[in-house]
Amino acid sequence: MRLDLMQLGLMRLGFLSSHGGSTARAVTVACTRGELAATPALLISNNSASPVMQWAGEIGLPRLHLSRAAYPDPDELDAAIVAALRAHQIDAVVLSGYMKALGTRTLTAYRGRMLNVHPSLLPLYGGRGMYGDLVHAAVLAADETVSGATVHQVEAGIDEGTVVAQSRVAVLPGDTVATLRARVQATEGPLMIAALQKLAEAVT
């Protein structure tokens, strides 16, 4: 269903996502409901076949496939990403399961205006190699009783940026990766929306 993504709010959002983009979708719904004063304006994915790219096409969200396939040089990919964000007049960037490290140009251009959601209570279970279900598997293997999600500023070190907000969920006896993922992921959208509401007040 195409959404009328006219100027919903002053803050123009760019999404970076590799797979399903669940947080990008939740943020977009919040914008269309008037719960977040922002306008989804661009999706960049490194995976042309991803469900998030299909979703963007269905709702009429401008979308770009930018990846190492087209830009083998990481610096050139970094330059292409920041150029695309600037060309679409993006004010803030949301990483919604974007599975690649971002480069210096993009980080510098959006310092303080780029947020990531990670499915653990950082600094626990973060960093290179720790993403998606690998995080939940590690939490279960460690017999943790609590987990959650973290929204943080995106800085050079993977998952090392300033923590903006965290949610906490119980790890229950008998939990599997799938059940824990579902419980944590259900908190990611609201956590990111709340963080963006604060950011919108600051940048607009």
Ligand SMILES: Nc1nc2c(c(=O)[nH]1)N[C@@H](CN(C=O)c1ccc(C(=O)N[C@@H](CCC(=O)O)C(=O)O)cc1)CN2
């Ligand atoms: N410069 C930064 N770039 C990114 C950050 C960050 O904090 N600073 N956050 C990541 C977080 N992330 C998911 O949101 C993430 C972290 C680590 C990895 C990872 O190890 N990726 C593997 C490849 C995985 C794959 O291709 O499926 C790797 O790079 O070897 C992925 C995601 C996003 N970028």
Ligand SMILES: NCC(=O)N[C@@H]1O[C@H](COP(=O)([O-])[O-])[C@@H](O)[C@H]1O
């Ligand atoms: N390090 C970041 C990370 O692991 N992000 C995680 O990837 C999943 C992507 O799923 P989605 O594409 O369906 O939203 C999300 O659940 C998010 O927590």
